[in-house]
Amino acid sequence: MKKHLMIFGVALTLATGAHAQDLETYLEFPKDTPPGNLAIAPDGRMFMSVHEFYGPELRIVEVMPDGSTKPYPTEDWARAPSDDGDGLNGVLGLRADREGILWMLDGQGENQTGRIVGWNTNTEELHAIYYIGAPVARPTSFLNDLAVDREHEAIYISDTGDGENSALIVVDLDTGRARRVLEGSPFTVPEDTPMVIDGREILLGANPAKIGVNPITIDPTNTWVYFAPMTASAMYRVKTADLLNESLSEEDLQERVERYGDKPISDGSTVDTAGNVYITAMTDNALGVTKRDGSYEVLFQSDENLPWPDGFSIGADGFVYATINELHRSPVLNNGEDASVGTYRIVRFPALAPAISGR
Numbered sequence: 638m639k640k641h642l643m644i645f646g647v648a649l650t651l652a653t654g655a656h657a658q659d660l661e662t663y664l665e666f667p668k669d670t671p672p673g674n675l676a677i678a679p680d681g682r683m684f685m686s687v688h689e690f691y692g693p694e695l696r697i698v699e700v701m702p703d704g705s706t707k708p709y710p711t712e713d714w715a716r717a718p719s720d721d722g723d724g725l726n727g728v729l730g731l732r733a734d735r736e737g738i739l740w741m742l743d744g745q746g747e748n749q750t751g752r753i754v755g756w757n758t759n760t761e762e763l764h765a766i767y768y769i770g771a772p773v774a775r776p777t778s779f780l781n782d783l784a785v786d787r788e789h790e791a792i793y794i795s796d797t798g799d800g801e802n803s804a805l806i807v808v809d810l811d812t813g814r815a816r817r818v819l820e821g822s823p824f825t826v827p828e829d830t831p832m833v834i835d836g837r838e839i840l841l842g843a844n845p846a847k848i849g850v851n852p853i854t855i856d857p858t859n860t861w862v863y864f865a866p867m868t869a870s871a872m873y874r875v876k877t878a879d880l881l882n883e884s885l886s887e888e889d890l891q892e893r894v895e896r897y898g899d900k901p902i903s904d905g906s907t908v909d910t911a912g913n914v915y916i917t918a919m920t921d922n923a924l925g926v927t928k929r930d931g932s933y934e935v936l937f938q939s940d941e942n943l944p945w946p947d948g949f950s951i952g953a954d955g956f957v958y959a960t961i962n963e964l965h966r967s968p969v970l971n972n973g974e975d976a977s978v979g980t981y982r983i984v985r986f987p988a989l990a991p992a993i994s995g996r
Contacts, residue, residue: 659986660936660984660985660986661984662942662982662984663982663983663984663985664700664704664982665981666981667979667981668979668981669693670687670693670695670698670981671688671690671962671963671967671977672685672686672687672688672947672948672960672962672982672983673685673686673687673688673728673729673947673948673960673962674686674729674730674731674782674960675731675948675958675959675960676731676732676733676739676740676950677950677958678733678739678953678994679733679735679736679737679953679994679995680737680758680953681952681954682699682733682758683699683700683952684697684698684699684700684709684731684733684739684758685697685698685699685700685706685960685983686728686729686731686741688729688962689727689728689729690964690967690968690969691967691968691975694716695708695716696715696717696724696725696726696728696743697709697710697714697728697731697741700983710739710756710761710763711723714756725741725743725754726743727743728741728742728743729742729744729781729782729948730742730781730794730795731783732783732785732995732996733758733994734787734995735994735995736787737757737758738755738756738757738758738764739755739756739757739758740753740754740755740783740792741753741754741755741756742780742783742794744780750768750770750771750774750775750776751768751769751774751778751780752766752767752768752769753766753767753783753792753794753808754766765810767808767810767813769794769806769808769815773806773815773816773817774796774806774815774817775796775798775799775802777798777799778798779797779798780794780795780796780797780806781795781796781797781850781851782795782853782905783795784853784854784862784996785855785995785996786855786862786877787810789859789877789881790809790810790811791808791809791810791877791880791881792807792808792810793805793806793807793808793853793880794806794808794853795850795851795852795853796817796850797848797849797850797851797867798820798849798850799849800827800847800849801826802820803820803821803825803849803850803866804817804820804821804822804825805817805818805819805825805850805862805864805880807880807881816883818880818887818890819850819887819890819891819894822887822894823891824865824873824891824894825849825850825866826849826850827848827866827867827868827869828847828866828868828869828870829847830847830868830869830870830902831845831847832845832846832848832902832920833920834919834922834945834965835940835965837965839965840970846970847868848866848867848868849866849867849868850864850865850866850867851865851866851867851903851904851905852864852867852905852906852916853906854906854907854908854949854996855877855908855996856910856996857909857910857992857993857995857996859877860876860877860878861875861876861877862874862875862877862880863897863914865900865903865906867902867903867904868902869900869902870899870900870901871896871897871898871899871900872896872897872899872900872906872914873895873896873897874894874895874897875890875894876893879893897914897927897931898914898927898928898929898930898931898932898933899931899932900914900916900918900925900927900933901918901920901921901923901925902918903916903918903919903925904917904946904947904948904964905917905946905947905948905949905959905960906949907950907951907957907992907996908996909957909988909989909990909991909992910991910992910993911929911989911991912929913926913927913928913929913988913989913990914926914927914928915936915957916933917946917947917949917959918935919945919946919947919964919965921935921938922938922939922940922942922943922945922946923935923936923937923939923943923946924936924937924938924943924946924959924984924986926989936986937984937986941980942961942980943961943984944963944980945961945962945963945964945965945966946959946960946961947959947960947961947962947964948960950994950996951988951992951994951995951996952985955987955988955991955992956986956987956988956992957985957987957988958983958984958985959983959984959985960983961980961981961982961983961984962980962981963977963979963980963981966978
């Protein structure tokens, strides 16, 4: 078990928005634990993916109340798959639902296209595994994030893909069946906008990083799924009823997608009960919000303290938690070199309106 630095209550006075309050640095991590995404269970337990762009040994950890971390769900499951089949290939997206099931989006690995692993955090037992095979997942698929809808027993996945075939994947938890929707649509493919951070255009391999659908979240009533390409100037939403309606053609479904509001190039998102969609705006080193009137507002901004804000999770305490991980300095996005300085942390702030955990 690793001990990390807890610095509760240290406020960074970064607020620029009219409604923003001070941002707290909740927890800092050492260099070997770059955070990915967060999931906070109804009982307050906190789980975190370790970002695969840094090549970590562990895939998932539980963040303990004293600031230490331990492999999760077990020592075997938290690492690469072993001969007996236990283990995770690489996890970015994860969510804990209201029943305490931790849903881990296990991306592509050898001889598999992807899967969702559900772990019961109450009984500490494997709950279910859903495999996402061809043709729903493509050879170029990159299963990035997910939203969990237990009311309709469905999970919605953002498949970033190669930028041309970016799509959403809808998984039926009752049958295990998966469907690919909105592939190559204006709502899932990236806009032609350079990703510039700290004065440098970010490359993915030899090409400019223009990235398709990534942020995805679901409102507390399980009525709307909010999503967007990372490289896009708009947040979109579509009703869960429409995503689940298999009688709709692709054209009909596209017609039911709404432009919700403005946003910058962004990574993660979550939403509160008033329809405030929170945004990790990594090109601005900022946290912001797309509001119900369609406007976008910066809440917190700091080049030094918020280098690549990544994922969100709403806690049982009503706070919005976000990870910071310098991803633009990772080997994958920095010509194979790790230039990170170790600004790996979780920050938090009070939601602008009542917020429900599980998203």
